[in-house]
Amino acid sequence: TIATYGDMIRVPGRRGSLERLRAGGADVRVVNSTKTALQLARDNPARQVVFLGVGFETTAPATAIAVLEAEREGLENFSVLMCHKLVIPAMLALLSSGDVPLDGFLCPGHVSVIIGARAYQPIVAQHRRPCVIAGFEPEQILRGLINLVRQVAEGRAEVENVYAAVVSEQGNATALGLFERVFVPEDTAWRAIGVIPQSGQGLAPPYRRFDAVERFGLTLGEDEDHPACRCGEVIQGKTEPADCALFGTACTPLHPVGPCMVSSEGTCAAWYKYHRR
Ligand code: SF4
Incomplete structure (x- = not known):
């Protein structure tokens, strides 16, 4: 079962x-x-x-x-x-890969509740990318984006927590x-x-x-995604979902081809819902 x-x-x-x-x-x-x-x-x-x-x-x-x-x-x-x-090792690996066009991170409130604001310090210290922790309500996301853009415009790279009512510095002990x-x-x-x-x-x-x-005694095999699926690039911010040849045609939320189209939190699914051209 x-x-x-x-x-x-x-x-x-x-x-x-x-x-x-x-x-x-x-x-x-x-x-x-x-x-x-x-x-x-x-x-x-x-x-x-x-x-x-x-x-x-x-x-x-x-x-x-x-x-x-x-x-x-x-x-x-x-x-x-x-x-x-784990989120932080993935963020560090992403930035260490070199060619990632990311200016900063809008950090997820729910993960941050657990790991705490201080967990993002290595991102700032090692890669000089601002990290702003925000909630999920529209005004909370907007506030996070404003602070993030402000940091980028001013050339700052700090951890900012605009969801402090919920996210502590140390996280959930x-x-x-x-x-x-x-x-x-x-x-x-x-x-x-x-x-x-x-x-x-x-x-x-x-x-x-x-x-x-x-x-x-299981052996987990390699993932085999559809050869045209560009989820890897989408996740890394290297391309937009609509640049995938399958987006909105062969791949839709009702019939997902790649993992980014499955849950409502997936980049391609969100793009399909809010940003179809
Ligand atoms: S999830 Fe679908 S639309 Fe997104 S990159 Fe993969 S195949 Fe393309």
Whole structure:
């Protein structure tokens, strides 16, 4: 049994999406929390339940809690396919690649709540790119953009937090403590980009038996995206979604070809919704 958040169900993979596999008879359940995934395992002791641990620092604390809970209960039919990613190593790798036309970063409020404003200091110190943390309401985003543009215009590169009501300097100590206890940073592959050192979260040795890759002896293959899909360049700010030959024709939110078109947060999906020419 695969338990997954809803936004993964339509992500195209080498053998189709989970949605398509489910239509073909695979046992794929959409869950809205790790609690539900754990309950699936409790209710079905004869079945192995694999939870897809995806997302950035925002969703990772819930995965860590689920692993601790599974260990506490001795829930040996529960495991996690660890695909959690870390934002800062990815930003640093992006800037280190050299040819990235980015003047600064509008940093996501939800990730920043966890990692804290100070986590962005290496971006400023090593690459002199301003980082402005903003919320998700229109006026919060506008305020963030104004501050970002002001920094660029004035030649400054600082971490600014315009979402201070929610984001602290140090971040969420409880969540960061869970990462420390349950996870270890590891090299991981980013779809359409490649491997970025220490940008993923694996399970720490005491919890490895809950790692689906280890439990089932899985070998994760290479991603195979459509040859015309330009998600890698889109994600890195090197091209715009509309420059992809598939945008809005073969690739739409209803029929996504590449990963950037799947969730409403994907660049191509957002571009399709708000910026079609
Ligand atoms: S439009 Fe579709 S195929 Fe093209 S880059 Fe975006 S997600 Fe990939």
